[in-house]
Amino acid sequence: MSDDLTIHDILIKDLPKHEAKTVRIKGWLYNRRHKGKLAFLVVRDGSQMCQATVFKGDVTEEVFELCAQKLTQESSIIVEGVVRADQRAPLGFEISVKNVVAVQIAQEYPIQPKEHGVDFLMNKRHLWLRSSKQWAMMQIRNEFLKATRDFFYDNDFTCIDAPIFTPSACEGTTNLFEVTYFEDKAYLSQSGQLYMEAAAMAMGKVYCLGPTFRSEKSKTRRHLTEFWMIEPEVAYATLDDIMVLAENYVSYAVGRVVEKCRPHLEILERDITKLENIKAPFYRLSYDDAVKYLKEKGMPFEYGNDLGAPDETAISENYDRPVFIHRYPTACKAFYMAPDPEKPHLALCADLIAPEGYGEIIGGSQRADDIDYLLKKIAEHKLPAEIFDWYLDLRKYGSVPHSGFGLGIERTLSWICKVPHVRECIPFPRLMERIYP
Ligand code: 4AD
Numbered sequence: 001m002s003d004d005l006t007i008h009d010i011l012i013k014d015l016p017k018h019e020a021k022t023v024r025i026k027g028w029l030y031n032r033r034h035k036g037k038l039a040f041l042v043v044r045d046g047s048q049m050c051q052a053t054v055f056k057g058d059v060t061e062e063v064f065e066l067c068a069q070k071l072t073q074e075s076s077i078i079v080e081g082v083v084r085a086d087q088r089a090p091l092g093f094e095i096s097v098k099n100v101v102a103v104q105i106a107q108e109y110p111i112q113p114k115e116h117g118v119d120f121l122m123n124k125r126h127l128w129l130r131s132s133k134q135w136a137m138m139q140i141r142n143e144f145l146k147a148t149r150d151f152f153y154d155n156d157f158t159c160i161d162a163p164i165f166t167p168s169a170c171e172g173t174t175n176l177f178e179v180t181y182f183e184d185k186a187y188l189s190q191s192g193q194l195y196m197e198a199a200a201m202a203m204g205k206v207y208c209l210g211p212t213f214r215s216e217k218s219k220t221r222r223h224l225t226e227f228w229m230i231e232p233e234v235a236y237a238t239l240d241d242i243m244v245l246a247e248n249y250v251s252y253a254v255g256r257v258v259e260k261c262r263p264h265l266e267i268l269e270r271d272i273t274k275l276e277n278i279k280a281p282f283y284r285l286s287y288d289d290a291v292k293y294l295k296e297k298g299m300p301f302e303y304g305n306d307l308g309a310p311d312e313t314a315i316s317e318n319y320d321r322p323v324f325i326h327r328y329p330t331a332c333k334a335f336y337m338a339p340d341p342e343k344p345h346l347a348l349c350a351d352l353i354a355p356e357g358y359g360e361i362i363g364g365s366q367r368a369d370d371i372d373y374l375l376k377k378i379a380e381h382k383l384p385a386e387i388f389d390w391y392l393d394l395r396k397y398g399s400v401p402h403s404g405f406g407l408g409i410e411r412t413l414s415w416i417c418k419v420p421h422v423r424e425c426i427p428f429p430r431l432m433e434r435i436y437p
């Protein structure tokens with residue numbers, strides 16, 4: 001095949017579509033080797049990485065010297081060359097270089113291809129994002145979020161953006177971030193749920209997807225102070241209905257990641273068969289049975305408490321797919337949950353526990369629709385009743401049974417990517433002891 005001389009500006013991921021064409025890639029140098037008359041550049045452009053081979057006879061002397069000697073790690077470069085099939089290359093293709101232009105020769109790059117401590121890397125998060133595993137995780141996050149929006153759009157949900165400044169707590173008062181709001185104070189949203197309940201009465205099926213804030217004083221691998229949550233809310237839906245919605249959504253979104261992000265999962269050395277197995281229906285276990293199981297295992301657990309991380313891990317070990325734990329005691333859950341009419345000390349709620357020890361990724365429930373019950377709960381939780389006036393209006397004007405849930409994006413991604421800590425699953429993590437960069 002003769003070479004086509006037009007230069008095509010392309011993304012590296014599209015190399016396979018340009019065999020034998022002359023292309024131009026705008027990117028950065030990831031790595032470099034040099035052997036006699038050959039220099040091998042590993043170039044990344046954000047879409048993918050590829051090898052660009054420079055043969056001394058094909059380029060000017062200056063360009064060869066640049067490629068063999070001068071280019072430093074992370075120098076910004078524009079590479080022109082011909083796309084050649086190469087079975088050994090990750091994309092099946094590489095570039096035979098005709099010319100390289102250095103846009104900037106990078107100073108000595110602080111992140112070297114060796115082990116660095118996490119603290120060091122977190123301080124260099126603005127650069128660490130360029131490393132291949134971090135890059136792969138952000139690509140997976142992108143696909144997961146797009147799949148999330150597609151799923152809810154295709155299922156007739158309306159996206160309703162919830163406010164971030166709020167006058168009150170939704171998930172309890174212990175982890176609220178207070179901010180000055182002119183002469184007054186406000187709180188950063190812990191959850192968009194209460195607003196979604198209002199919107200569900202207007203639109204039927206709604207969701208919000210955005211950042212939420214909790215001043216968690218816990219330094220665990222599952223906690224961020226700023227995390228993203230998808231919160232669907234459905235009018236006329238029962239607890240059972242939203243468990244079905246949740247399992248269909250999670251299996252769809254995981255399926256999309258498996259379909260579209262295979263190379264990224266491979267970079268992370270993720271066992272993809274484990275993810276291929278994530279298909280609805282998921283398992284269902286009552287809180288009472290979960291407690292029985294923990295007691296049988298000899299775990300120190302007191303009936304009535306919420307499940308802790310070690311409890312969730314012990315339970316998830318029995319399952320190859322996520323498991324719903326439903327009907328926790330009302331006493332350990334939020335004020336807005338509906339009581340089970342058959343056992344009023346239990347709430348019509350469910351948490352979804354991810355496999356492989358990743359713990360709770362979803363919290364959801366049917367919402368209490370009895371106004372007197374809600375007033376009692378608001379008082380019990382010592383919440384300021386006057387601020388919930390608007391919320392209680394929803395129980396006065398055409399109240400219907402309704403349910404919803406919240407899925408933590410980073411918790412879910414840490415499971416999908418099988419990374420130990422949620423902090424790598426968000427571009428710029430906010431933790432109790434980190435707000436830089
Ligand atoms: O169980 P939670 O607190 O539920 C709610 O906020 C409900 N209002 C949601 C709803 O029904 N609309 O939080 C939901 C999920 C958790 O299961 C977890 O995945 C995630 O949000 N999450 C966190 N993720 C990272 N860091 C934290 N500090 C988190 N707290 C909760």
Ligand code: MG
Pocket residue numbers: 351360362363
């Ligand atoms: Mg929860």
